[in-house]
Amino acid sequence: MRIKLDINGLKREVEVEPRTTLLDCLRDTLGLTGAHAGCEHGVCGACTVLFDGVAVRSCLMFAVQAQGSAITTIEGVTPGPGELSPVQDAFCETHGMQCGFCTPAMILTAHALLANNPNPTRAEIVEAISGNICRCTGYAQIVEAIALAAERMRGANRPKDAHP
Amino acid sequence: MKAAPFEYSRPADIDEACALLAADENARVIAGGQTLVAMMAMRLARPTRLIDINRIAALAYIRQENNKEGEAVAIGAITRQCVVERDALIAKSVPLLARAIPNIGHAATRARGTVGGSLANADPAAELVLSAITLDAVIEYRADGESGESPAREFYIGPMITTLPAGAVLSGVRFPIWRGKVGVGFHEVNARRSDFAFVSAAAQVELGDDGKAKRIAIGVGAATDFPLRLESAEQQLKGGALDDAKVRAALREALADIEPLEDLHASADYRRRVAVDLAARAVADARQAAQGKSHAY
Numbered sequence: 001m002r003i004k005l006d007i008n009g010l011k012r013e014v015e016v017e018p019r020t021t022l023l024d025c026l027r028d029t030l031g032l033t034g035a036h037a038g039c040e041h042g043v044c045g046a047c048t049v050l051f052d053g054v055a056v057r058s059c060l061m062f063a064v065q066a067q068g069s070a071i072t073t074i075e076g077v078t079p080g081p082g083e084l085s086p087v088q089d090a091f092c093e094t095h096g097m098q099c100g101f102c103t104p105a106m107i108l109t110a111h112a113l114l115a116n117n118p119n120p121t122r123a124e125i126v127e128a129i130s131g132n133i134c135r136c137t138g139y140a141q142i143v144e145a146i147a148l149a150a151e152r153m154r155g156a157n158r159p160k161d162a163h164p
Numbered sequence: 165m166k167a168a169p170f171e172y173s174r175p176a177d178i179d180e181a182c183a184l185l186a187a188d189e190n191a192r193v194i195a196g197g198q199t200l201v202a203m204m205a206m207r208l209a210r211p212t213r214l215i216d217i218n219r220i221a222a223l224a225y226i227r228q229e230n231n232k233e234g235e236a237v238a239i240g241a242i243t244r245q246c247v248v249e250r251d252a253l254i255a256k257s258v259p260l261l262a263r264a265i266p267n268i269g270h271a272a273t274r275a276r277g278t279v280g281g282s283l284a285n286a287d288p289a290a291e292l293v294l295s296a297i298t299l300d301a302v303i304e305y306r307a308d309g310e311s312g313e314s315p316a317r318e319f320y321i322g323p324m325i326t327t328l329p330a331g332a333v334l335s336g337v338r339f340p341i342w343r344g345k346v347g348v349g350f351h352e353v354n355a356r357r358s359d360f361a362f363v364s365a366a367a368q369v370e371l372g373d374d375g376k377a378k379r380i381a382i383g384v385g386a387a388t389d390f391p392l393r394l395e396s397a398e399q400q401l402k403g404g405a406l407d408d409a410k411v412r413a414a415l416r417e418a419l420a421d422i423e424p425l426e427d428l429h430a431s432a433d434y435r436r437r438v439a440v441d442l443a444a445r446a447v448a449d450a451r452q453a454a455q456g457k458s459h460a461y
Contacts, residue, residue: 001172018172018214021201040165041202045272054246054275060201061276064172065194065216109272130358131270 003067007032008076016063023047025063026073034074034104038133045132048105049073055112057131074104077111086156087111087149096145098136105132110146118154122147167204171213177220178306178333184215186308186331191215193333195242195281198273217242223280223335226251236302236338241280245292246271248279257341259453260299260368263350264291270358283316284334288323288425289360289386291352297391298366298383301339307332320390342379345371347453349446352386353438355429361386362430365442369406369450377406377451382415382443387424387435394418394443406451408444415440415447 004013007030014029023040026032026049038046040059047058050072077085084092087110097103106129113120113128120128125146126139134142175181185191192211194200195218203209217223225240226248237258239248248254249265268274268282268291282292283303296303296316304313307329316337319326328334352364364385372378380398385391397411397418404410424435 017169019167019169019204021167021205024166041205042198042273045270048272051275055272056275057198057272059205060198060273062167062172062197062201062214065197065218128271131272 001064003064005063005066005068006070008072014063018062018064020063021059022049022051022061022063022066022071023058025066026058026071029063032073032075036101036104038101043133044102045109046102046105048108048132050108050112053112053115055109072108072111074108077107085111086153087114087146090145090149090152091142094141094145094148096137096142102132102134102136106134106142110149113146114150114153118150120146120150165205167201168207168210170204170211172216173213174216174219178217178223178335179309181215181217181220181333182307182309182331184213185333188213189330193217193284195284196244196273196277198269198277198281199285199287200281217333225336226253228253228257228341229338233302233340235341235343237341238304238336238338239279240336241284241334242278243280245269245274245277245279245282249274258299258339259346260295260348260350260366261292261339263348264295264366267291267350267352267358267361267364279337280334283337284326284328286320286322286324286326286390287360288388288390289362289364290391291350291361291364291385293320294364294366294383294385294391296337296339297385297393298381299339299368300381301337303328303334304336304338305329305332306335311335317393323389325390342368342370344378345454347371347450347456349449349453351442351445351449353442363387363435363438363442364391365439365446367443367446367450369447369454371451371454375405375455377402377404380406380447380450382447384419384422384439384443387439388422389425392422397443401447406447408448411447412440412444415443419443 036046038044042060049058191213223240223242229238301316349367352361366383370379382394397414400414424432426432
């Protein structure tokens with residue numbers, strides 16, 4: 001089936017079998033290998049992408065179901081070539097990763113959280129990433145990274161009279 | 165971990181979905197897909213056709229409906245769990261759902277998972293099924309161009325087994341509204357938060373002006389083939405002050421002859437013991453919450 005997608009702001013048209021998951025479409029058809037194939041049955045969270053701005057597991061939907069939708073992958077969160085998003089920056093600074101396998105999904109989940117809740121409590125951060133398994137860090141530095149990113153994004157580049 | 169091939173249809177309305185379903189006995193309806201897609205990836209499910217109802221906008225709603233049975237909140241089948249979780253009408257009129265839904269999976273699965281999908285899937289540990297049975301919800305469906313309905317307490321007959329007629333598509337659910345000094349409680353035990361529960365318990369209580377239980381509903385999930393209402397305990401406790409010792413005695417008696425599920429993680433005895441405890445906590449929470457309400461609204 002032929003489907004149209006808005007991938008990281010670019011209109012793309014791809015040919016997929018109905019059984020192709022959104023994850024496999026992103027990785028194999030579109031070459032966006034930042035969405036990681038971990039368990040492929042909805043348990044690990046490594047395949048998380050933003051689907052119309054909301055964090056979802058891309059292994060738990062078929063690409064044909066995404067027809068006409070906007071998808072953001074880790075490749076789409078950087079402000080420009082060679083730059084990092086504030087969340088990515090914070091993950092580097094606090095060393096919020098070791099092997100890196102869960103990292104793109106953690107960062108997208110954090111972006112989704114901070115878009116709705118610019119000042120999350122520690123408990124809210126923990127709850128938000130509870131669907132993303134990390135087997136290296138023990139999560140402490142990931143939570144720290146998201147809190148740091150939140151703090152910076154709250155203060156970043158806003159006119160003095162901007163509404164909160 | 166790749167699904168077997170299938171045909172894909174995206175019907176424009178529910179009657180078209182029913183017709184597609186009737187035309188192929190191996191077709192399956194897909195709503196949020198948070199269980200079905202995983203089952204297909206593991207090839208535990210191999211439907212020949214998927215009928216995707218996600219874009220039938222008429223099935224996405226949360227609204228109050230008043231009919232001869234009284235007031236109810238009606239929820240459309242494809243309403244996302246995360247939408248119900250944050251909805252103001254639900255928080256006010258069906259607070260048990262607001263308490264239960266955060267226990268379903270994770271934020272990323274509640275973002276896709278639907279109310280109707282979970283109710284139709286009939287997992288013994290499903291928080292939505294337990295809520296529906298506890299609150300005497302009514303399941304609505306469509307088949308052959310006609311609407312039908314079934315009380316939740318008659319809809320579930322086994323693990324993943326319902327009385328939904330062949331070729332029917334679940335279209336929505338109605339939760340009766342309790343007015344007055346109403347409180348709710350919900351507890352579950354699992355290996356990790358948001359994993360499948362080993363045991364879950366829900367309670368809703370309405371207190372009279374004398375502080376005694378005017379109405380009480382208690383349900384236990386995940387312990388048996390499908391969630392149970394503890395009717396004998398409800399009858400014993402109705403009209404009383406719900407003091408903890410009496411509640412526990414009534415619950416122990418009501419759970420004495422159930423046949424709990426048993427697996428590697430939790431024995432039958434453990435499930436029975438924990439069910440008593442969680443149900444007692446749910447009733448205590450519900451009583452306290454109801455007491456906190458100064459006046460009937």
